[in-house]
Amino acid sequence: MSDEERRDSLADQAAAWVPPWDRPRPPASEAPQPADVPPAPEVPPPAEVPPADEVPPALAGPSPAEADLGTKRPPEGPELAKISPEPEPEPEPEPEPAGDQVGAGEAGAADVHQRRAAGRRRAPVVPEPAPELSDAELRGALEAILLVVDEPVSELVLAQVLEQPAERVGSMLDEIAAGYTTAGHGFELRRAAGGWRLYTRPEYATYVERFVLDGQSVRLTQAALETLAVVAYKQPVTRSRISAIRGVNCDGVIRTLVTRGLVEECGTEPDSGAFLYRTTTLFLEKLGLNTVDELPPLAPFLPDDVEELADATR
Incomplete structure (x- = not known):
């Protein structure tokens, strides 16, 4: 067979070939039953196919794999760029901390946890500061306390009771004592046994003894x-x-x-x-x-x- 006759034969075969999805299906009533299936006809040997470089692109049909799968060839050129979706960029993996960075990360997480726990805690109630007493109020309060004590009381105790600085209480006591001495009262305020207490003045001791003892004296031997x-x-x-x-x-x-x-x-x-x-x-x-x-x-x-x-x- 000459080359021209071979080309004509291949062209006729390609023109007469029908894809599987375009072939007509026989009706169900005319479909042969399994028992009446005739034996398969003898398949003639395949014709010689020329090399791919000798077959014109217009005459070349779909490949057998494409015919069996019933798929079409994907478009080529610029149409392929329009149809194919753009691949999504893969997220870059975060680098793992090494060495002391791991400890720093754990410490940072612990600090965040502590701050969150501290935020959930109830804020402490701050006591309101004691009201500031004026000099007249402080003087009167000290005199009232000193009139009822039965033993000398220290400046620290007075400052705690009145909620005032100990320095201010001490200076006010010195001022009260100086005022009593200047005014010439029958009593005085002085330090004794590490504290402060009101005492009668020595020049009025005879009158005080006469009133307290009233003829009864209990003295040491x-x-x-x-x-x-x-x-x-x-x-x-x-x-x-x-x-x-x-x-x-x-x-x-x-x-x-x-x-x-x-x-x-x-x-x-x-x-x-x-x-x-x-x-x-x-x-x-x-x-x-x-x-x-x-x-x-x-x-x-x-x-x-x-x-x-x-x-x-x-």
Whole structure:
């Protein structure tokens, strides 16, 4: 067969070829039953197909795979660009923190969690500041408190009660005390036993004693006064030391002073284990002293031959 006859044959075959989707289907009534299916006809051998470069593009039909699948060729050129959708950009993966950055991220997350938890907490209630008292109100409040106290009260306690600065309370107390002295009142405000208290003036002591005692006087004995003086100047001191200074036993006198609240126990001596005694704040209050350092010195009251007396007692 010549090349021209072969081309004519291929052209006829291509012109007579009908796609599967365009072929007519037989009606259901005319469809052969499974039992009457005739045997398959013998398939003639395929004709020789020339190479693809020798077949004209106009005569080339769809490929067998395209014919079986019933699909058409996708458009080419600019039509393909119109039909095919643009691919969506893939999100870039976030880099994983390495080393100390991981710890920093965890710390930052913990800080965010703490801030959120703190935001959910209820805000603390801030107490309202105490109202500022004027000088007249502060003076009157201090005088009212000092009239009812039965023992000296410190500046700190007064400041806490009145909710005022301790410096302002202390300066106002000094001003009140100076005002009483200038005005010449029968009482005065002074420090005693580490605090402040109102006292009668010494020049009116006889009238006060006459009113308070009214013929009844309960005084300390000479032995009690001597023992109290030894404790005041030698404190802390043991009973044996007091007895050695006075030259007599002082157990009974010590019990009397402790009962009246003028002397108290303050520990034991490390060497002997004996009890130590000292004066109380009541002692300072009764004498009108602030500390025991304000006691008068003993040197002016000592006899001139004190050294001879000390040698005689040895």
